[in-house]
Amino acid sequence: MATLDAPLIVSSRREHADAHTLARYLATGGYDALRKALTMFPEQVAAEVDTASLLGRGGAGFPAGRKWSMLRKAPISYLVVNGDESEPATFKDHYLIECDPHQLVEGVVIAAYALQVTQVFIFVRGEFALGLERVQQAVNDAYEYGAIGREILGSAFSVDVVVHPGAGAYICGEETALIEALEGKRGFPRIKPPFFPAVNGLYGEPTVVNNVETMSNLPWIVLHGGAAFAALGAGRSTGTRLFALAGRVRNPGVYEVEMVKNTFRDLIFDPRLGGGTIDDRPVTAFIPGGVSAPWFGPELLDVPLGQDEVAEKGSMLGSGSIVVMDDTTCPVRAAWRITRFFARETCGQCTPCREGSGWLERVLFRIESGEGRDDDLDLLLDLSDNISPGLAWPPQQTTICVLGPSIPSSIHSAIDMFRDDFVAHVATRGCPHE
């Protein structure tokens, strides 16, 4: 059974249908954290975040406090909030943006204060029509309320926040592509080095890019202290985390659970959470952290939901999306669907990803539709290797950004775990699951 005694840090207003309104937000302690933060020195706020050991919730999992302290050596020009959550089966930021936009805004302003940044951009995925409307409304309300703008809440600190809608490209979730898009250019990722946002970011200025969930944690951390946050979870993975649970589960949805104290099994099977698989069919595989992550088999269901714990087993918690497959799921089809997503979303800037994704997708589709060839598995693995040499974890890459090496993860996992399935597809000239 899952351990659910930890406080809800980012989803505490989930029961309120009007949680997105300023009235409800104020009625539930909204902007108290900002008020408190404004009584502290910016360094103290940053120190609390550092104490909390809050890991970035965007995918890479770099400690937010450390990111800030590295940057505070030089003045930061811009804070950019990445709300371009676009991966299949990933929808935890979607929830925060749509259902608790003021919490996001308050966190953003706290971060801006800690970093002494006066201009913030919140980049929200273009397809989040309602989310965009609500974040914009929250920003407008906050301006009116005095939490954003000139000398906010009576303090000497001024900050402006701009909500920028994405134009429908997954790649703009990559921070340097996002920065290009903010600058009004085509969303092509920049080469790192030298274009680390911290050094050479938006308009060539030092820029902090943080994820929506990371920001949404800040009000609670300021109110309750970094130590209280750090007391939750274990090891490097502190606090709670939002997980988007999808696939062959009874109760798909967004769940906030304490890190490390719970396992994948708890999340998937606890009746208060995922409630088990549909028709109680056996789990054959699951994706532990978004479609870029290598898959886990059922033998790893008891791995704790912690960053290092998952990394040790060769995958990642990544974007916080967990997709469950059972014995009715065709792994070839699953790998094809994921690859098709990447093939449609690759920006096309650099060769291996632009050409490789489409090629891989075509080969997988051929296998799935009964046109597979004997040497296709070797071809898939070799092409994957040409995008991500060695097919190791963490991956190497021949591409500019990490979208490239994300493509082989599912293909490599599927072939590794379900080679017989692939062989059967080729041998029987069709999908045995249909």
Place this chain on the structure above:
Amino acid sequence: MSEVPRTEVAISLDGRRVSARPGELLIEAAERAGTFIPRFCYHPRMDSVGVCRMCLVEVEGPRGATLQPACFIRVADNMTVVTQSEKVKKAQDGVLEFLLANHPLDCPVCDKGGECPLQDQTLTHGSGETRFVEEKRHFVKPVAIGELVLLDRERCIQCSRCTRFAAEVAGDAQIDFAGRGEMLEVAASPTQPFDSVFSGNTVQICPVGALTATPYRFSARPWDLDQVESSCTTCALHCRVAVQSSSNRLTRVLGLDSDPVNHGWLCDKGRFTLDSVDANPDAVDPLDAATRITEPMVRREGRLEVVSWGEALRAAAEILREGATDPDGVGAIGGAALTNEGAFAWQRFVRGVLGVEHLDAQYDDGLDAALVQCLPGATIDEAARARVVVTLTGDLREELPILFLRLREGVIKGRGALVEFSFGASALRALATVSLATRPGEAHRVAQALATAQVVHDLAASDTALAEARALLGDTGDGVVFVVGRPNVSEAAAVMECAVRTLAERYPAATFLPALRRSNVRGALDMGLAPGLAPGRGVHGVSGRDTSSQLDALAAGEQRAVLLLGGGLLGNVADVERASAALARARVVCVTGHGGATLAHADVVLPAAVAHERAGTVTNIEGRISALNAKLVAPGSAWSDVAIAAELAEECGQTLGIASVVDAARAIEETTGYPALSVLAGDGEGVVVDRAAPAPRRALDPMAFPGIRSIENSGLSARAGAITVESAAAHHPAARATLGEVAAGRGVDVPHADAYAWRLYLSRRLYDHGVAMRGSPALAPLAAPTTLGLNHLDLDRLGVTSGDQVVVVGPRGESRLPVVLDDAVARGVVEVAFGSLGPDGEDVVATWLSSRAPTTEISLEAR
């Protein structure tokens, strides 16, 4: 103790210890060390983007050896680089395989086949087998992205060289990527076609056959082409080119990377006017500019008839000798399109055989030759790197396109400030630190105001702008380069000359780059093809008639005969009616390779080799002497100018002492020290006398310039007896005029503007109606329609809007023309392009000009 910046670092390259320049790109350091790293998107003249991923190599870093793009990584001391490992090979093979996955296998019908970097690198780095069995992507092919450039999207490998060139180098970002992923494609703006005058460069740097140029497309296979290195003489910049031909027909011109001049780029006019040399066999009318003159002709009963050389030379000699019986009865006009050797031979003919000093290479459309020669010179490089560059020219993109690119790069890269005397619209304007609005007839007063800090109230330029410019120039003009031309041919040359003298005297430390436009005009002046000038940039104290005075003398009957060196007089003087009247009274011998209206007045026509049909040296605006290599045999009976001059001298009973181009080059070098022979015998890229020898030649990008390496050093076989450049530069016998001598006693008096009239700004367009354009089917349609550019206040005053027709009333007639809004034109000024044609193809401007006034005023009527 301060640290001396290091000039060298050491890296380990495949286990070898190799030295590199700090901060240099790894791909360049490796190449200099002899290791070629394959690449597609990298171009040495553009910023790296690292997108094709072909140049991945292993670089040792904090996280072990990782694959990094060599075109993006800058070398650091003790960097360890591996370019040959299994891992690198697999990555490069993989990238190549990915590039080929969707690339059509149409090499046999692709223009790029045989000179294709993708083909070449597939052979050297590819796996040899395809594993891609799926359907390749398909696009409609080809699409025109501009008038001259077609795009075959199936072949595109998305390297972004063309889009980067357009945005970064040319500043014409009308092409960019559209779509994404596999369907990423280069596309032109739906509203603005890719009409850049530099569009052909995208074709040259395309590493596959995706971009093709309409004039070359499907016309040849690269392995059938024969090529020489030469200089482009379309304008006076002399970009280095590879001239390619097949079966004695020009097929293509490619830019070569000459560090001091063109950086590999060419303008479309230089690249695509080759048709005017040999592609119009149907044009036979000598009055048609598209016609090549290939046989000697003599006028009989009013018509030009083809005759033998002997007959033509006799007739020509008779005319010229008859004229020369009178001390001032003969003269020569033209010669700016000659080689230095041709110009030298003709000036020797005019001075030595005809015994007159009446000769002028310019058509009264340039600057005083003696003034140009005595200004302290600046090179193109110096202008592009100057602390402040000041332009007193028309739109340089229209006049000297590659000079525009060089100055633009200088400003964009932040090397210096740009001050512009702004006569009208100019592509450099957006980059100018200060723009000094200058109306016709005003430049000398703007210069005066700049130099003296006097407040002058009736100038178009504001006091603030003048003060800003003055502050930039500093006290002595140290680090300042003035680029001086003749922006307005309907304005007396004295206006610009006066402005230039004022600036030269006020800013003694400044240097000058003369922006004269025509072909080898600087070389012709250097060879003494102007009154009072001696070969080798000297003066010789005797004065004679320039073009304008000769036309007057011809019209008055004081001069009875004229030798026209080139057939372009009527196409290039501003006042065509005056020139026609003068020629109509004269006996005319015309030496030309092209037809044109001037030939209507010719009594004898002697066919000359043009462009790439002749060898020799030419001298560009900065004084750089470079070599032309002959690629073609001249058509019909055409001879080189040196041969014609020599034979004509014989016919006149004298001898020039020059029988060939090499003779002429040797004579130039021996008598003046001007290193014509040395350049002809050397690598041809050329030298500027009095300047340090150029840096070692930049390694050519083997992708951008396929196959050209093999011709780099194939000069003329004139090596025997060559004088080295050093020794040539050491003796420099010709006396040079000083500014004081040239400046003395010349001024200009421009009357006040008539408030009811408009002053004419007769500007230059690259795509004009000249010989090169008219003879080139690909370019001729691009000549801009005739319009009157007016300030919005003047449009309001006339009660018209952009596109409306107004009537221009000049002293000798009127024409009805459309107006366009152009706020770069000052109030009270109307801008018209030189050579503009009216609705019936007539030269409209000719009817407006009032000959000898310092400025031309015309009335506009909205009716």
